[in-house]
Amino acid sequence: MIGLDLTLARGEFTLELSLDSDARALALFGHSGCGKTSTLLAIAGLLHPRRGRIAIDGHVLFDSARRVDLPPARRGLGVVFQDARLFPHLSVRDNLRFGMPRSAPAAAFDDAVQLLELATLLKRKPAQLSGGQVRRVAIGRALLRQPRALLLDEPLANLHREARAEVLEHLRGLKRELALTTILVSHQPDEVSALAEAVAIIDDGRLAALHAGAAFSALHAPPWAGYVSTEPQPAR
């Protein structure tokens, strides 16, 4: 269950979003600059709304009325950033272990490594990885945090076609095998269709529509077709 009600000002842009969704995987969909990444960063605790409430699966992360504003470290979320943000001085192994709680079962590391096919990369530094491998490590690092929810910010952006297909396949696998609340930011309909159970369409900082299930096809038809990116994915 994802409950968002927030007002967030960034310069002249104001995000005013209110939505409740019981979908396990919710996509925030819309044009670049519509406020979807700001929403994700506010959920992660990296941006501070002026007012509102953010709750995931009953856990209140932010509530201005009750003066609750958990710091990012205590929100228990796994965040996969668009630019991955792997620690360049640490090996893949140490990146993956960075957020692992002490209480995490020993097998969790091996499971994530197997699931994301990272076994041969563990000793490498991030600079030695391809774009797709970087994203897989970032996803593994977020998962090993043992989060109550996974936040994905354009996880396939700036990847060439093969890498995109590779990471999308792994994300599909995660969706199948893990019962984890997921919030995905995307402006790619295929990504949304593959990974989300509901989609919130955001326009100029406001919720334009909330679709579920089969209504995804609506993304390709008017009036939402205009939100779908027609730009080709840049090759890396």
Next chain:
Amino acid sequence: MLLTHAETVALALSFKVSLVGVTCSLPFAIGCAWLLARTRFFGKPLFEGMLLLPLILPPVVTGYVLLIAFGHHGPIGRLLDAAGLSIAFRWTGAALAAAVMAFPLLVVALRNAFESVDRKLEHAAATLGAGSWRIFFAVTLPLSLRGLVAGLALAFARAFGEFGATITFVSSIPGQTRTLPIALYELISTPGGESGALRLTLVAVVVALVASLIAAMMLLRGGTRHEAEA
């Protein structure tokens, strides 16, 4: 080129004073540099200006301030004397003078190094459950390592060459406070001391060159900006 016993003593003392001075000032420099690089607070420009004062003031003034505060009749000096930790006219006083004079260089180098670390990496660490201390020691400091080493090298060189504040604060006592620059000054002022002065000058130049080389290598090799790997 062989140094005389007195010159060797002065050289060894300079190394000891510089090492101890820079090592002791490092934690304070890290704290001040982090405050300047990562926080905003009322009076920050004034704080920054105060930190840079030893770089701008005539060294004799800095030495005299140290003498007023830490001398046998100074407010801190009296407390130290009572605790049996007197530093006036002792090598520890010379180390304090060296630390004070080298401090601004260390702070400036560290501040630049901390600012070169992409804050997005620190934010990523926070979302992974890391608190402020862990973020600093696991992310910010390791990524600032080149700047830290460069700052240490420059600060060491500055401490090694310290003269004005040291002679004002702790005078020139052989084996206690007569560091290499003070010994060099005395040799220059003494008839027949030219060859000794030349030897110490060469040593001072070599130490300064090695320190500059280390600093340059650290700052130039591979760049200093650390951004998120994407």
